[in-house]
Amino acid sequence: MGIVRCHISVSVDGYAAGPSQSSEHPLGEGGERLHDWAINLDRWRQAHGKEGGETNASSAVMDEAIAGVGAGIMGRNMFGGGPGAWPEDPSWDGWWGEEPPFHVPVFVLTHHEREPLEMAGGTKFHFMTGGVESAVAKAKDAAGDQDVTVAGGADTINQTLRAGLLDELELHVTPVILGGGERLLDDVGDVRLEVARAVEAPGVTHIKYRVMR
């Protein structure tokens, strides 16, 4: 049986996205800076179908994050919700293009029913209207012996923490101050963490926590 884990970039003031999110700025104002550490990495470029890039201490961290993942969970906004997008536009197939970088079944938390959506490259979006517990259960079934990753956004991660469904949380702590936006670890209840390891890397500090029961 795999575990349920999450890897997410956060600002030093604890936001996973900046203020004023929109379809133009899905990560909010300034939020794209949360990914500065990643976009020039060899592994990130590979995962997005590009060549080249830098190898540094973050490369192994990213390998670890990607390896052994059998299914994903995400919120509706991360799939492609919001004004002008789904479900306002029912033909809208998300932010992620024809071949999303997941390559596994992805379970989307939503209040809106929709038939499963099969994309190129192995990603299949399943729309789950029964809450976070049943979505995680389905994802675990789909993942089999492999792990489930909770991709985001902050609210979806907070829900899995609050419901006691997350086993491991890795924060990519960036030197960015956003001053507002989507707060990670907000109202998650009495969650106890333990540091599993920390990695110093250019422009980011990777800290992995185990969630204690």
Next chain:
Amino acid sequence: MGIVRCHISVSVDGYAAGPSQSSEHPLGEGGERLHDWAINLDRWRQAHGKEGGETNASSAVMDEAIAGVGAGIMGRNMFGGGPGAWPEDPSWDGWWGEEPPFHVPVFVLTHHEREPLEMAGGTKFHFMTGGVESAVAKAKDAAGDQDVTVAGGADTINQTLRAGLLDELELHVTPVILGGGERLLDDVGDVRLEVARAVEAPGVTHIKYRVMR
């Protein structure tokens, strides 16, 4: 000329103290867990006049934090403010006992005038009613070639950041979720940071940021 720097323990959700602070719980509910990583360290015990303790990766970080400090800044609450304390009780000489662990001049931000207070071991509290800029200027004068540390609390640190007075910020990021309390980096304006270094240690991750101009 020295620099102005700050070293502070924070929860993973960004609080420097827990909710419901009082004279019984100066660090708020659960806030004492922010210092779990430090209290058994050799360096911490030395600084508080005790012997023994553990040596680990945090020891060198603490040496660095303590070395070359010529003066301190703190808020009134950290000195010893609040109900039942100063200025309600004018004879109250702070939380720190007869020989506070600072051993340098400490400039206390307050709205209440008070004569300087000389303690054993070299700590002298100066009460500064002219705002954060003049307190930092006085502390720099007193420190000479050495550094000034901003000891806390969160509001005092946020004020120095907002006013562009801080050069370096080290966060001791603990695996604690407080869910409320004193937020560090709250409303600090457009501050740009750069990672100077990160250190993995038992139960804590030390991340040092340079404040960019």
